[in-house]
Amino acid sequence: MGTRSITIGILGAGYWGPNLIRSFAETPGCEVRYVCDLRQDLLAKIAKRFQQVNVTTRFDDLLNDPEVDGIVIATPAATHADLAARALNAGKHVLVEKPLAHEVEAGEKLVRLAEAQKRILMVGHTFEFNPAVRKLKDIIRDPAFGDVVYLYSRRVNLGVLRQDVNSLWNLAPHDVSIILFLFEEYPRSVIAHGLAHIRKGVEDVAFMYLEFPSGKIAHVHVSWLDPSKVRTMTVIGSRRMVVYDDVDPETRLKIYDRGFEIESTMSGIDHSDPSSYTYRVRSGDIIAPHIEWKEPLALECRHFVETVREGGVPLTDGHNGLRVVRVLAAATASMHQNGRRIEVPAPVKS
Ligand SMILES: NC(=O)c1ccc[n+]([C@@H]2O[C@H](COP(=O)([O-])OP(=O)(O)OC[C@H]3O[C@@H](n4cnc5c(N)ncnc54)[C@H](O)[C@@H]3O)[C@@H](O)[C@H]2O)c1
Incomplete structure (x- = not known):
């Protein structure tokens, strides 16, 4: 990936999503191109606050844009595994909010998928x-x-x-x-x-x-x-x-x-x-x-961007997320x- 700036799309603009949008917008080496949510009212607020961002209700807009390197998932926990799998299958790197998945088997599948796709899977264990x-x-x-x-x-x-x-x-x-x-x-x-x-x-x-x-x-x-x-x-x-x-x-x-x-x-x-x-x-x-x-969130976002740009294993990778899911x-x-x-x-x- 080298040192070029990366492009990301963020999914979920509810309570936590705007913190991620702000934090990624302030992270060097990264452009937030899309914010996706199912709710138009939330997207309207995002469009007003972050004018350089495209807002959409269609996840496919992010998945089909070949310039999008990474997808950040801040949707409800029960949707994480499915949405993260779609992003990995589209060849995107993924930062998924905690928990990685709501079931052990779904978490295991994600870890295997990220390895097969040679893509970064990171979990938002902010602490x-x-x-x-x-x-x-x-x-x-x-x-x-x-x-x-x-x-x-x-x-x-x-x-x-x-x-x-x-x-x-x-x-x-x-x-x-x-x-x-x-x-x-x-x-x-x-x-x-x-x-x-x-x-x-x-x-x-x-x-x-x-x-x-x-x-x-x-x-x-x-x-x-x-x-x-x-x-x-x-x-x-x-x-x-x-x-x-x-x-x-x-x-x-x-x-x-x-x-x-x-x-x-x-x-x-x-x-x-x-x-x-x-x-x-x-x-x-x-x-x-x-x-x-x-x-902490700024450090987490920077770590994701650096790992996508430079390669390597993130501190809170899929295995790390899976260990937490197994305990829960x-x-x-x-x-x-x-x-x-x-x-x-x-x-x-x-
Ligand atoms: N790291 C932290 O400290 C921290 C703090 C709070 C929340 N979180 C995590 O962030 C995630 C989101 O939490 P929240 O409090 O913002 O929830 P929320 O319910 O306020 O927001 C979730 C948003 O996702 C949208 N959404 C749902 N399905 C979607 C889909 N298929 N495509 C696009 N948008 C979709 C909803 O419309 C909603 O606006 C959760 O996983 C939560 O655990 C992390």
Whole structure:
């Protein structure tokens, strides 16, 4: 592809699409030629705001234009697999919003199709580009943090209520992608519970518990039925603890130098004699590290453009997206069997 500018078309101009349109429009080396949506009213708004863009209700306009290199898909989750397959079959590179697909088999087909077509398949796991998440990974991998013991995450708010997927498939792709990125380990099993209160069969709230081969555990709570917006992730290490708060731009990360220390009660510690030792709380500094902030979506868009122009494998490629889909599918199976522990199939390629 060399260094020529690439041409892209964006599908879906609902809530998230305009963010992608703006971000790609600002990305060097890329021209947004088309925006496609089924709704004329949304296209009229886009045409007013982005005057250099062609708007259309026909996906084929994008697929049939030989100058379009890449298609960006920001339509509802249940449509991703079908639309991404059409784009790959037309020989286009694809950036598809999370989740890659709504079923494991559909995700696997996409990964195979991208390989057969020799086209890039990237998934919009935006948080893997987030400088705070990347810093969080550095922190928990620093020997000073000790071993990671467990992690828990909350992603709750009042809304946005989705029609096509439940809160697990809408919100938890973010948490799962972050956890797999941080741990570099694939869960062994998952247990999940959920509750559908507003509409029958569509869980508004879900609790997911992941167990990893190393012994670490992670818990994820997602909901669109909660009084206020919370986006926090807490990681507990054997020496330190860290809280990531995505809605606190001043202090996204706080490192707590806290834990328990073993202390002798006699002349020395004898592990076979519990009366020879006690545990003392160690309470040290709380540090808010500086984060070199850049907008995650801008970094994601730039990465897609660079990968299409220069070749290579994107950070959040189809395999990465498929790993997240496998975990969510196992969690769904658990949720539908009253929280039965479900083994997560090992990824074919890590
Ligand atoms: N990365 C993130 O942080 C993030 C944030 C929000 C949403 N998302 C993802 O973005 C996607 C879209 O979410 P949203 O909130 O914008 O949904 P939305 O329902 O607001 O918008 C989706 C749009 O797609 C259009 N559409 C549906 N089928 C189409 C088709 N076949 N051709 C053309 N247009 C079609 C709809 O008319 C609608 O305007 C979802 O996959 C969601 O998971 C990602």
